[in-house]
Amino acid sequence: MTFKPALLISAALLLSMPSAFAQERTAFEQKARSLYEEAVAVRTAKGQGKVPELVDYLVSELKAAGFTDADIEVTDYENDGELTQGLMVWYRAEGEAAEKPIVLLAHMDVVDALPDTWERYPFDLIEEDGYFFGRGTADNKYGVVSLVATFMRLKEEGFQSNRDLVIALSGDEETGMISTRAQAEYTAENIDPAYVLNADAGGLTLDMDGKALLYGVQGSEKTYATFELTISNPGGHSSAPRADNAIYELADVLQKIEAHKFPVMHSPLTLASFKSGGAQTPGPLGAAMLAFAENPEDEAAIATLRADPSTVGSTGTTCVATMLRAGHAENALPQRATATVNCRIFPGVGIDATEKTLKEVGGNENLKIKLISDLVESPESKLPDDVMAAVNTALAARGLEGLPVVPHMSSGGTDGMFYRNLGYDTLGIGGSGAKPNDTFAHGLNERLSVDAFYGGLDHWYIILKELAGGE
Structure with a gap:
């Protein structure tokens, strides 16, 4: 199957995009960057009460792209006295589903950043020296943007899926995981997916020169x-x-x-x-x-x-x-x-x-x-053959055919632990990549390379087309 590097989208979706980079990137890349900029600007840390603001923005963008109220579910949760929200989005199967659904994970909240300790204001997306700087640029607003932008792209081109695809965006992954637990339980009771794919884990490991060394698939995580x-x-x-x-x-x-x-x-x-x-x-x-x-x-x-x-x-x-x-x-x-x-x-x-x-x-x-935490221990996941084949297809389309694909255990915790604990194989297969010196998530001056941002935008588009029967 041959994929275009970045499918054009309609003029209607371009209206909200800054003009400064309008001639530099394809329409899809521009839209994704615009989503990224707006998402980073919302301080979705505990104590700020901003998760609903980001949810409202994402819902408005999804509706503008053609998703209806029936495709979108927003749920309120209380975490330590503060309102947070979860957002779930359905890309419906065309006709009767031929396969079980796939659930896709990312989280909208971030660890807070104190502006007076950063070299750049953490809640503005700042492009400098080949990087995008800002809190959440890596963890995990790139994951949020990648999934949402991919759904918009598929909708724009009229992609006909043979199974339901469901994005589950949690609102407090970095703290109490109240929304995560609820979404996982809802998933088990109402969706029962074939497996769960997580945009908050996995991805390319790069050497200090930016060359891809391997692609990691998160198959388990520590408690x-x-x-x-x-x-x-x-x-x-x-x-x-x-x-x-x-x-x-x-x-x-x-x-x-x-x-x-x-x-x-x-x-x-x-x-x-x-x-x-x-x-x-x-x-x-x-x-x-x-x-x-x-x-x-x-x-x-x-x-x-x-x-x-x-x-x-x-x-x-x-x-x-x-x-x-x-x-x-x-x-x-x-x-x-x-x-x-x-x-x-x-x-x-x-x-x-x-x-x-x-x-x-x-x-x-x-x-x-x-x-003082209330989390669960989760088992290792199996690696479904169709998912691994789709990952390899995506890598080949990115010029990385033959790159080693390596399962690994994550030292950090993600939403995925709750889905694993409910019996669903859950794989971290994020689209970005990082050098060893680029791991600033939760720390000062968090960043994601510009090349990694644009280089990974086709990742989920290809994988979902492979897994959901697109031509």
């Missing part, structure tokens, strides 16, 4: 668990220091946790990932990946993998302190000190066992530990 660790003391006047200072005791606990190394672990999926990825990764890191895949007890390989942020999460459970609060007055001894510790738990270990380890490692009988 996300957040704990509060608290030490309480009687306190007192700061002029009369005590030996049992809550801040010092908590600091001692955190240093012990920092020094602790959780057991090295592996699964068939992670070993396959290291074997394939190592063959494409130059230097000592690639050699370590291959050595670990051959012998997971290789101490030198383990040391190299655990020293690199890009691979440490695939070798076992990790726990790291992310927030602190303590004391109540500058001239009083602290009565309480609390740290937030976020853990990414290797499949099969369990949340209870991880909490027990933190308690033992902390070594303080006064330490209280409280689980």
Whole structure:
């Protein structure tokens, strides 16, 4: 099947697009960039109450593209006293569906960004030095835009699908996942898809020169668990220091946790990932990946993998302190000190066992530990042959025929865990790519390369045509 690199869309869809780049890109690319710019500009972080604003914008664009009220469902949810929303969009099968539906995932919310700490204002899409800068450019408004723009493109060309395609956009993936849980349950009860495809995971791994090394398919993910660790003391006047200072005791606990190394672990999926990825990764890191895949007890390989942020999460459970609060007055001894510790738990270990380890490692009988997240452990997914074939077709159309396609376990948590836990194979097959030094999601100066943005726009278009019977 031959695909055009970017199908033209009608003049009606061009009306809302800035003219500055009107002659530089195809109509579809321009529309996608316009959607991207508007999406990044909406500060959809917890506490801002902006998710409904983004939903309203996306719904208006979808309706302008020909989707009706019957194709769009907006649902309200409350997350810790704040209104958020979920958005689901149907691309209906033409006539009687020949295949079970496919559900497509992305999330509209972002981790908040403090403008005074960024080099550029985080809620403006800024194109500079070959990158798009802004909060959510990578995580996960590119996923949102890719799916929505693809649906609009298919609608514009009159594509006749042989199965229902359903986008499920969640509104609080980065926090309570209330909308995610509800959408997953709705999916199981009312849609029952063949499988679920996630735009918030997977994608190209690039070398430092921007050359594609491999394409990763997320087939499993670690369990996300957040704990509060608290030490309480009687306190007192700061002029009369005590030996049992809550801040010092908590600091001692955190240093012990920092020094602790959780057991090295592996699964068939992670070993396959290291074997394939190592063959494409130059230097000592690639050699370590291959050595670990051959012998997971290789101490030198383990040391190299655990020293690199890009691979440490695939070798076992990790726990790291992310927030602190303590004391109540500058001239009083602290009565309480609390740290937030976020853990990414290797499949099969369990949340209870991880909490027990933190308690033992902390070594303080006064330490209280409280689980403050409410997430689930999920199994590994199978890799359906038709999905893998569609991914390879999309890569070939992008000039990447023969690129290694590598299943992997994600160290981060996504909406996909809830769908896996309900029995649906869920694969992360995002369209973008990144160099090792481009991973700024959740951090300062988040960015996505301009080449990755435009290079991935055909990705879902091709995959959905392959899976839904388009000619």
